[in-house]
Amino acid sequence: MRWNKFRLKTTTEAEDIVSSMLMDIGIQGVEVEDKVPLTQADKEQMFVDILPETDVDDGVAYLNFYLEEEEEKEKMLEKVRTELKEMAAYVDVGDCTIEESQTEDVDWVNNWKQYFHQFTVDDVLIIPSWEEVEQKDKDKMIIHIDPGTAFGTGMHETTQLCIRQIRKFVTPETEILDVGCGSGILGMLALKFGAKHSVGTDLDPCAIDATYENMEVNGIAKDQYEVMIGNIIDDKAIQDKVGYEKYDIVAANILADVLVPLTQVIVHQMKQGAVYITSGIINDSDKEFKVKKAMETAGLEVIETTYQGEWVSVTGRK
Numbered sequence: 239m240r241w242n243k244f245r246l247k248t249t250t251e252a253e254d255i256v257s258s259m260l261m262d263i264g265i266q267g268v269e270v271e272d273k274v275p276l277t278q279a280d281k282e283q284m285f286v287d288i289l290p291e292t293d294v295d296d297g298v299a300y301l302n303f304y305l306e307e308e309e310e311k312e313k314m315l316e317k318v319r320t321e322l323k324e325m326a327a328y329v330d331v332g333d334c335t336i337e338e339s340q341t342e343d344v345d346w347v348n349n350w351k352q353y354f355h356q357f358t359v360d361d362v363l364i365i366p367s368w369e370e371v372e373q374k375d376k377d378k379m380i381i382h383i384d385p386g387t388a389f390g391t392g393m394h395e396t397t398q399l400c401i402r403q404i405r406k407f408v409t410p411e412t413e414i415l416d417v418g419c420g421s422g423i424l425g426m427l428a429l430k431f432g433a434k435h436s437v438g439t440d441l442d443p444c445a446i447d448a449t450y451e452n453m454e455v456n457g458i459a460k461d462q463y464e465v466m467i468g469n470i471i472d473d474k475a476i477q478d479k480v481g482y483e484k485y486d487i488v489a490a491n492i493l494a495d496v497l498v499p500l501t502q503v504i505v506h507q508m509k510q511g512a513v514y515i516t517s518g519i520i521n522d523s524d525k526e527f528k529v530k531k532a533m534e535t536a537g538l539e540v541i542e543t544t545y546q547g548e549w550v551s552v553t554g555r556k
């Protein structure tokens with residue numbers, strides 16, 4: 239099959255947020271090329287000791303993504319340009335030139351797998367479905383994961399922030415709503431931590447297969463979870479299907495600009511006393527402030543803020 243390859247020039251400062259934006263508007267699989275050296279923690283997490291020599295970081299990052307030939311590429315590129323223009327108001331997004339080329343049979347669905355190896359979040363071992371559990375790890379809580387083309391290997395700091403918060407609040411009675419479930423990792427971990435039931439929603443249809451497969455591989459029964467595709471922010475049918483005043487925990491690891499409108503909707507899905515765990519908020523005071531303000535406006539009390547790397551997680555209570 240022939241693919242259109244796009245190479246977007248941006249900055250290392252903006253690469254995370256621009257990648258998230260590309261995924262949020264429906265582009266699946268973004269490759270990041272930059273010269274930022276890996277930190278010791280990155281190396282440990284990736285289980286690599288020896289890295290190839292790289293040039294000095296020049297602050298430039300290239301984001302590569304692919305669209306099938308028949309996809310409406312002009313429409314999609316227009317969306318990308320509009321989002322970049324908006325982002326330019328608060329982050330240095332660089333040149334934003336987009337080079338286009340064509341390529342045959344790119345295995346972009348699988349290429350990333352060479353960089354995803356087992357790692358731990360505290361005492362939870364998260365392991366790709368194609369790796370073996372070592373004897374020394376057999377007594378850990380083990381999560382097998384293959385996100386496919388959906389987001390959510392667990393390696394991302396935003397996911398880890400959510401995992402730790404979910405663990406604090408789960409009880410055997412917990413009904414959790416995982417908005418933007420991607421691979422299903424948050425709902426799945428909540429169930430592993432002892433929650434009763436999980437409902438996931440996402441815009442990305444790939445989230446359905448990814449979640450079902452991951453739940454099955456991890457031995458979670460089909461009556462413990464559901465996945466729904468649609469935008470809960472403005473789709474009344476999805477809001478009705480998800481249900482009202484029903485959840486003890488709502489987790490949403492999505493960008494701040496999505497969390498703000500989401501908050502005033504999701505508050506109706508939560509039981510009185512329920513917690514709302516948000517992440518995906520880039521660590522600048524403006525985004526954190528906006529999410530907190532949205533929570534307060536919706537009648538939630540902000541109870542905790544946690545940080546990891548460049549990201550923030552804010553937890554509120556109804």
Ligand SMILES: C[S@@+](CC[C@H](N)C(=O)[O-])C[C@H]1O[C@@H](n2cnc3c(N)ncnc32)[C@H](O)[C@@H]1O
Pocket residue numbers: 258261262388389390391392394396397400417418419420421422423424439440441442445468469470471491492496518
């Ligand atoms: C950063 S990923 C999080 C995936 C996973 N929950 C995790 O924590 O690793 C954000 C996900 O939110 C989804 N998303 C974005 N806007 C959404 C919306 N309005 N409703 C539901 N899902 C949304 C994206 O498709 C993507 O799968």
